[in-house]
Amino acid sequence: MKVTIKEIAERAGVSKATVSRVLNNSKPVSNDIRVRVMAVVEATGFKPNAVARSLSMKKSHLIGIIIPDLSNPVFSKIIQGIEAKLRETAYSLVIAATDFEASKKREHIEVFKDRGIDGLILITDDGDNTLEMLADFDKPVVMIGTGQMSDEIPVVKIDNYAAAKAMTEKLLSLGHTSIAMIRGPLTDIQSGRERFRGYRDVLQLHGCYDEALVFSGMYTFENGYEAMEKLMKDERPVSAVFCANDLMAVGAMRFAVEKGFRIPEEIAFAGFDDVDIACMMTPSLTTIRQPFAMKGETAIKVLFELIEGSEKLDKMVYELPFELIERESTSKI
Amino acid sequence: MKVTIKEIAERAGVSKATVSRVLNNSKPVSNDIRVRVMAVVEATGFKPNAVARSLSMKKSHLIGIIIPDLSNPVFSKIIQGIEAKLRETAYSLVIAATDFEASKKREHIEVFKDRGIDGLILITDDGDNTLEMLADFDKPVVMIGTGQMSDEIPVVKIDNYAAAKAMTEKLLSLGHTSIAMIRGPLTDIQSGRERFRGYRDVLQLHGCYDEALVFSGMYTFENGYEAMEKLMKDERPVSAVFCANDLMAVGAMRFAVEKGFRIPEEIAFAGFDDVDIACMMTPSLTTIRQPFAMKGETAIKVLFELIEGSEKLDKMVYELPFELIERESTSKI
DNA sequence: TTGAAAGCGCTAACAC
DNA sequence: GTGTTAGCGCTTTCAA
Numbered sequence: 001m002k003v004t005i006k007e008i009a010e011r012a013g014v015s016k017a018t019v020s021r022v023l024n025n026s027k028p029v030s031n032d033i034r035v036r037v038m039a040v041v042e043a044t045g046f047k048p049n050a051v052a053r054s055l056s057m058k059k060s061h062l063i064g065i066i067i068p069d070l071s072n073p074v075f076s077k078i079i080q081g082i083e084a085k086l087r088e089t090a091y092s093l094v095i096a097a098t099d100f101e102a103s104k105k106r107e108h109i110e111v112f113k114d115r116g117i118d119g120l121i122l123i124t125d126d127g128d129n130t131l132e133m134l135a136d137f138d139k140p141v142v143m144i145g146t147g148q149m150s151d152e153i154p155v156v157k158i159d160n161y162a163a164a165k166a167m168t169e170k171l172l173s174l175g176h177t178s179i180a181m182i183r184g185p186l187t188d189i190q191s192g193r194e195r196f197r198g199y200r201d202v203l204q205l206h207g208c209y210d211e212a213l214v215f216s217g218m219y220t221f222e223n224g225y226e227a228m229e230k231l232m233k234d235e236r237p238v239s240a241v242f243c244a245n246d247l248m249a250v251g252a253m254r255f256a257v258e259k260g261f262r263i264p265e266e267i268a269f270a271g272f273d274d275v276d277i278a279c280m281m282t283p284s285l286t287t288i289r290q291p292f293a294m295k296g297e298t299a300i301k302v303l304f305e306l307i308e309g310s311e312k313l314d315k316m317v318y319e320l321p322f323e324l325i326e327r328e329s330t331s332k333i
Numbered sequence: 334m335k336v337t338i339k340e341i342a343e344r345a346g347v348s349k350a351t352v353s354r355v356l357n358n359s360k361p362v363s364n365d366i367r368v369r370v371m372a373v374v375e376a377t378g379f380k381p382n383a384v385a386r387s388l389s390m391k392k393s394h395l396i397g398i399i400i401p402d403l404s405n406p407v408f409s410k411i412i413q414g415i416e417a418k419l420r421e422t423a424y425s426l427v428i429a430a431t432d433f434e435a436s437k438k439r440e441h442i443e444v445f446k447d448r449g450i451d452g453l454i455l456i457t458d459d460g461d462n463t464l465e466m467l468a469d470f471d472k473p474v475v476m477i478g479t480g481q482m483s484d485e486i487p488v489v490k491i492d493n494y495a496a497a498k499a500m501t502e503k504l505l506s507l508g509h510t511s512i513a514m515i516r517g518p519l520t521d522i523q524s525g526r527e528r529f530r531g532y533r534d535v536l537q538l539h540g541c542y543d544e545a546l547v548f549s550g551m552y553t554f555e556n557g558y559e560a561m562e563k564l565m566k567d568e569r570p571v572s573a574v575f576c577a578n579d580l581m582a583v584g585a586m587r588f589a590v591e592k593g594f595r596i597p598e599e600i601a602f603a604g605f606d607d608v609d610i611a612c613m614m615t616p617s618l619t620t621i622r623q624p625f626a627m628k629g630e631t632a633i634k635v636l637f638e639l640i641e642g643s644e645k646l647d648k649m650v651y652e653l654p655f656e657l658i659e660r661e662s663t664s665k666i
Numbered sequence: 667t668t669g670a671a672a673g674c675g676c677t678a679a680c681a682c
Numbered sequence: 683g684t685g686t687t688a689g690c691g692c693t694t695t696c697a698a
Contacts, residue, residue: 004675020677027678030683050448051387055690060384062427071609073406080403080689083430087437092427092444094395097416104420111425115383221613244534244674250613257615276404277610280554280583282590337691348669353693360694363667385691388674 003044012040023048040208054116064094064112065121065304066105068331073275074245074292075123078144081296082283089304093120098124106133106304113137119303126222137139140306142299146190154306156299156318160191163288163322167242167270170286172206175333176240179203180213182227182252184244195272196242213238217248239267239333246278246287248270253281253329268330274323283328289322336377345373356381378441385458396636398454406608407455407578407625411477414629415454422637424451439466446470452636473639475632478522487639487652489520489632494522496621496655498532500575500603503619505539508666509573509601512536513546513583515560517577526554528577528605546571550581557584566594572600572666579604579611579620586614586662601663607656610637612629622660624653 001301009016014033021027022037029037030210040046054060063086066184067075079095086093096108105124112120119140129152134141143155171179181199184192196214215231217223223237228251231238243249249271253263261267263283271278274289298318305313342349348364354360355370362370373379387393396419400408412428419426427450429441438457445453452473456464464483467474476488504512514532517525529547536542548564550556557576561584564571576582582604586596594600596616604611608621631651638646 002675004638005677006675016676017678017686018684019683024677028683033684047443049388049675051384051393052690053677054384055382055388055692056675056677058690070416071406071409073404073409076404076409080430083403083428090427092448094425094471095412095416095428096420096425097413110380114380147539209500221609247613254613254615254645276554277613280580280587280610281614282587335691338693339691349692350694351668354668357693361667365667382691385674386693388676389691389693391674537682 002049002307003046005046005048008037008040008044008046011044024109030193044220058116060116060118062094062115062117063090063091063119063300064108064115064117065094065123066098066108066112067123068098068100070095070097073277074173074273074290077275078123078296078299081293082300083296084293085297085300094190102129107131107279109133109137116284119307121299121303140303142303142306144295144299146205147194151316154302154313154316154318156295156302156320157191157296158290158320158322161198161263163272163324164195164242165202166198166322166324167201167272167286167288168199170326171240171242171330172202172270174268174330176239177206177208178210178213178238179208179240179242180215180238180240181232182224182231182248183216184215185216185218192244199242201204210236212236217244217251219245219255221247221251225255226251228252228255232256240270240330241267242270244272246273246275246285249278249287249329250281253283253285264329264331268333270330274325278325279327282331286327286330287325289323289325291322294320335382336379338379338381341370341373341379342379344377345370351568358400374514393449393450393451394424395427395448395450396424396452396454396633397429397441397448397450398456399429399431399441400456401431401433403428403430407606407623410625411456411629411632414626416629417626418633424524435462438463442466442470452640454632454636473636475636475639477628477632479528484649487635487646487649487651489628489635489653490524490529491623491628491653491655493527494531496605496657497528498535499531499655499657500605500619500621501532501535503659504573504575504601504603504663505535507573507601507663510539510541511543511546511569511571512541512573512575513548513564515557515572515574515576515581516547516549518549518551525577532575532589543569545569550577552578552580554580554584554587557581557586558588559584560577561585561588563590573603573663574600575603577605579606579608579618582618582620582662583610583614586616586618596659597662597664601666603663607658611658612660614662619660619663620658622656622658624655627653 005016005019009019019037021029022034098104121142123144141153183196215227217227249269253269271285271287274287278285278287338349338352342352352370354362355367373393431437454475456477466584516529548560550560582602586602604618604620607620611618
């Protein structure tokens with residue numbers, strides 16, 4: 001049987017309260033008693049039961065995270081950042097995946113509520129009444145990656161619009177004028193939409209936006225491949241393709257290679273995210289690097305300010321820097 | 334304030350005990366009381382506090398998982414399987430990463446112990462006194478991916494030896510005779526060693542094993558690249574390279590391509606794992622497919638038998654099937 | 667079938 | 683400084 005605080009108290013000849021005070025430094029305790037208690041604690045290897053503690057303190061020391069898909073590197077890098085940061089604290093990380101289904105998201109939020117988690121991080125790309133699900137959730141919440149959905153909930157993100165603009169401008173500066181885009185699904189009204197807007201606005205400014213050059217996919221390799229197939233069927237002259245994420249870029253490149261095109265000489269490609277695969281490809285992929293780990297760390301930092309800090313947050317949108325990484329899939333025309 | 338069982342009891346005009354019985358179906362309750370209680374429960378949206386429940390039942394409904402690295406797709410696919418399976422149950426998943434450091438593993442095990450998790454899944458590739466760390470951990474544990482370290486702890490794995498043999502035989506059957514291997518680090522005495530042994534034994538049997546053709550790396554893209562560099566420096570005639578995982582294979586291929594070799598015509602490559610990148614590469618990678626999700630699911634299944642089942646396990650080693658996937662990086666010589 | 671009461675292991679008023 | 687006591691919200695004997 002696990003040893004309890006009661007036993008420690010008896011063995012040390014003090015009360016449970018005193019043991020608790022020694023362990024938590026919550027109130028002054030005379031030195032000799034402190035020593036005596038610590039001796040027993042060490043001798044027995046006593047560790048307070050976290051569950052009992054939670055019940056008493058109304059604090060679970062659990063942080064929940066809800067994520068669409070665990071196997072997507074974009075998300076797992078974020079979790080990695082979160083986990084690393086959390087390890088410095090007394091909190092543990094509870095993970096739940098939604099497979100992009102709103103019903104599962106709702107369910108997980110309920111479970112987390114019952115578990116009394118102390119804070120929640122939501123990685124989500126959508127607006128499907130998440131806010132409503134969170135309505136009677138009275139613990140701090142931080143969102144990652146989406147636009148701001150409420151001025152109650154802080155958001156950690158990058159400036160997708162600016163990043164897409166930067167990439168489009170880069171392609172223009174390399175001499176491309178007919179630049180296609182494989183964007184995210186039209187239902188992605190968050191980052192996907194921003195990336196598209198950045199692309200479109202820059203091209204419009206330069207008078208070379210062509211709606212017929214815009215395709216879309218669900219951010220998968222296969223979708224990128226298929227979108228590229230459609231794109232090439234049109235036989236319009238396209239010298240560069242900007243994809244809304246790396247996976248689609250890799251899929252699109254694959255199709256182009258199969259059709260015998262040389263990259264970047266005949267057609268250039270750019271992605272978005274800079275997941276590992278981007279630099280492993282041949283040719284390696286020009287892309288926008290997102291600071292995934294930093295996203296996770298920042299989310300935790302903000303969440304803790306909310307949990308422990310008494311002060312109000314100084315801002316609600318935490319915009320992290322991105323970086324344009326030029327690799328082999330693009331070159332001067 | 335959250336509504337408690339006491340309130341429900343008062344509003345329904347019954348005792349707390351009865352409410353508990355209704356909620357848990359733990360004892361018969363007369364029908365009209367059951368209806369009355371349920372009505373109040375629904376009206377208030379009452380959900381029992383999981384922490385209090387844990388304390389009382391000595392069951393946290395938490396499953397812990399310790400993993401080396403969250404961003405490695407090999408691991409995150411396993412977690413995905415675990416999470417999916419766990420979602421069907423009343424348990425939640427607590428995750429901790431070790432970054433391959435034994436000290437962090439020890440720490441996490443301690444934390445999990447205090448939290449009273451009901452079961453632990455360990456994904457680990459090493460033998461660093463994990464057993465000792467688990468010594469006074471009295472909850473069920475299941476290991477994934479390693480050889481069997483103790484006959485107390487069940488293991489879920491694939492037959493790495495057989496898989497490596499199969500791949501080596503495949504390469505032989507394609508006409509290759511000088512087959513190099515980029516194996517895992519010598520310190521990996523688990524799956525890494527098995528994969529090497531499979532390779533070596535088959536080649537020895539065919540009289541074409543050459544120790545000088547064996548290189549090693551830490552399973553990263555960079556290590557694969559560097560190993561390939563060394564390999565080619567020797568200028569021995571090698572027609573195929575079998576890598577202990579996909580990432581190293583991709584790295585090695587990258588080097589070969591940079592040196593102007595054509596794959597698979599001039600040199601063939603095979604990997605191990607079948608992570609997503611394997612089929613996204615050009616040329617796509619011949620490899621051994623591991624049933625990652627099934628590994629996770631099986632681990633959970635076994636863990637639950639241990640947690641809930643009264644019976645003893647019928648076996649301690651759960652060996653899952655692998656599959657050799659032939660793609661473009663190999664061809665008949 | 668139902669209720670009263672004890673207890674899970676800890677923390678935190680409140681007294682001394 | 684230290685001990686006593688009353689919870690935290692639930693489950694589960696034990697009686698009735």
